Amino acid sequence: MLAALLAQANPTGDGLFVAQNIAFGVIAAVMLVSAWRVVTTKNVVHAALYLVIVLAGVAAQFLLLGAEFIGVTQVLVYIGAVIVLFLFGIMLTRAKLGEDDTVAREHRLMAALVGVLLFGVMAWAVVDDYSDTHVDIVSPNTTAMVSDAIFSQYLIPFEVVSMLLLAALIGAIVVARKD
Amino acid sequence: MILGVELAYWQVTILKIVLGMTAVLLPAGTLVYAYLFKAVSFMQSRLGPMEAGPYGSMQLLAEVGKFLQKEDIVPTKADRLLFKLAPYVVLVSTFLLVLVVPFSVDDTFLNLDTGIYFAMAVSSVSVIGILMAGWASANKYSLMGGIRAAGQLIAYELPMILAIVGVVIQAGTLNMNGIVSAQWHGEIFGWGGIGNPYILTQFVGFFIFLIAVQAELTQTPFDMPIAESELVAGYLTEYSGLRFLLFFIGEFATMGIFSLIASVLFLGGWTIPWFFDFDSNAYNVIGPLVMMGKMMIVAFLVVWARFSFPRFREDQLQRLAWKFLIPISLINIAATAVLKVVF
Numbered sequence: 001m002l003a004a005l006l007a008q009a010n011p012t013g014d015g016l017f018v019a020q021n022i023a024f025g026v027i028a029a030v031m032l033v034s035a036w037r038v039v040t041t042k043n044v045v046h047a048a049l050y051l052v053i054v055l056a057g058v059a060a061q062f063l064l065l066g067a068e069f070i071g072v073t074q075v076l077v078y079i080g081a082v083i084v085l086f087l088f089g090i091m092l093t094r095a096k097l098g099e100d101d102t103v104a105r106e107h108r109l110m111a112a113l114v115g116v117l118l119f120g121v122m123a124w125a126v127v128d129d130y131s132d133t134h135v136d137i138v139s140p141n142t143t144a145m146v147s148d149a150i151f152s153q154y155l156i157p158f159e160v161v162s163m164l165l166l167a168a169l170i171g172a173i174v175v176a177r178k179d
Numbered sequence: 180m181i182l183g184v185e186l187a188y189w190q191v192t193i194l195k196i197v198l199g200m201t202a203v204l205l206p207a208g209t210l211v212y213a214y215l216f217k218a219v220s221f222m223q224s225r226l227g228p229m230e231a232g233p234y235g236s237m238q239l240l241a242e243v244g245k246f247l248q249k250e251d252i253v254p255t256k257a258d259r260l261l262f263k264l265a266p267y268v269v270l271v272s273t274f275l276l277v278l279v280v281p282f283s284v285d286d287t288f289l290n291l292d293t294g295i296y297f298a299m300a301v302s303s304v305s306v307i308g309i310l311m312a313g314w315a316s317a318n319k320y321s322l323m324g325g326i327r328a329a330g331q332l333i334a335y336e337l338p339m340i341l342a343i344v345g346v347v348i349q350a351g352t353l354n355m356n357g358i359v360s361a362q363w364h365g366e367i368f369g370w371g372g373i374g375n376p377y378i379l380t381q382f383v384g385f386f387i388f389l390i391a392v393q394a395e396l397t398q399t400p401f402d403m404p405i406a407e408s409e410l411v412a413g414y415l416t417e418y419s420g421l422r423f424l425l426f427f428i429g430e431f432a433t434m435g436i437f438s439l440i441a442s443v444l445f446l447g448g449w450t451i452p453w454f455f456d457f458d459s460n461a462y463n464v465i466g467p468l469v470m471m472g473k474m475m476i477v478a479f480l481v482v483w484a485r486f487s488f489p490r491f492r493e494d495q496l497q498r499l500a501w502k503f504l505i506p507i508s509l510i511n512i513a514a515t516a517v518l519k520v521v522f
Contacts, residue, residue, distance in 0.1 A: 045314055049261070052307060072293045072300045080303025081333065087310045088329045091322060142292050143353055
């Protein structure tokens with residue numbers, strides 16, 4: 001499906017995707033505005049819902065790159081589970097309607113500093129490593145390719161991550177149990 | 180190419196939009212009339228709607244007209260934008276869900292490589308709409324209903340996905356048409372007469388999937404989010420008119436689509452054994468009819484359970500999901516994987 005669309009979008013095969021580039025720009029702009037609203041809005045629930053738009057944008061960017069499985073995973077894990085847990089927690093504890101002036105803002109400077117530092121490091125790492133790499137997105141990543149990579153080339157990191165998740169799960173149960 | 184006519188991309192798109200609306204609204208209307216109005220009435224020894232049209236068949240139009248002319252009330256203290264947006268978020272999830280359901284080899288809206296995985300992902304988006312509705316109503320009952328709905332939908336999404344994993348292991352693909360093909364070409368101990376509908380080998384998965392669907396749709400015995408004796412109407416309390424109707428359509432359309440997905444996963448999808456070859460063009464015509472027939476069967480099981488069992492308690496609901504359904508489905512996955520390697 002995606003392979004056919006990508007082939008249609010670039011009939012000459014010279015690696016120039018006009019439609020994809022425009023879509024990337026539009027989605028990125030929406031994501032930036034929403035991300036800005038996440039940290040500036042005075043309502044915690046609104047912030048979580050703006051975060052939904054940002055994460056949906058990430059999923060859309062993955063789809064544009066032909067990474068269908070990763071894009072769908074993004075929706076399932078982040079929108080379907082993480083944000084729902086956020087909202088669940090917010091609504092159980094504090095869920096004021098309208099503007100909430102008690103939202104903590106004294107750490108704004110530190111947060112901005114951390115954000116700028118993280119952006120700098122990530123941007124430098126990506127540009128340094130991949131600025132010369134040509135990503136061939138004419139053939140999209142199929143689910144079979146992803147699973148083959150995970151269970152052969154990246155088997156040990158995959159197992160390590162699953163052990164880490166298991167440890168986190170057990171830890172959560174230990175913390176939550178009273179007796 | 181449709182019936183030998185070459186169509187432009189925009190023409191195909193318009194056709195798909197119209198057919199998509201049909202695939203969402205037709206099952207919803209059919210299920211509401213045939214089951215919610217009629218089948219239930221017969222179970223309770225009454226006739227149900229009889230006045231509007233012959234045998235009450237125009238009752239649906241009357242109901243829609245009634246809801247449309249009601250006032251669209253927004254509570255004074257509500258978060259207006261989110262309150263108005265919430266039903267549409269739920270409907271978006273429903274409309275995305277129908278995209279991956281195959282009605283024959285060619286009658287598919289999107290033949291996605293990730294198929295069933297995509298369906299699970301977009302079905303979880305509806306929780307956001309329900310939480311928005313519960314919070315934005317500025318009503319304690321609504322908020323409680325929204326929170327209950329979120330807890331329930333998270334809890335039952337896991338067994339649903341784990342039940343599907345068994346099917347995916349056996350079929351070896353996430354693609355919906357691939358799963359149908361695997362069932363058609365499957366054999367039962369070397370006998371390929373009726374293929375291998377996965378309800379035979381994955382009956383545990385089918386059972387868990389149906390229970391999880393019941394909970395995802397918040398149908399009794401899992402209707403704590405809208406429990407009328409405890410929460411008035413849960414997250415629906417403040418909704419009236421068109422927006423209530425949208426939630427209602429979303430509920431029954433999703434019931435139809437989940438039944439369609441269940442028939443693809445477990446009942447052999449749009450194929451009938453014996454009559455035609457798998458590649459036969461006849462399936463482009465009768466495939467959708469076969470799917471609708473199987474949908475009616477699965478949806479009847481859902482409605483039957485809905486009107487037969489009393490409501491669970493909230494803690495019983497969570498215990499059922501986490502302590503019974505998830506362990507059983509994990510065992511099912513392990514057994515399926517072992518048997519897949521052995522055979």
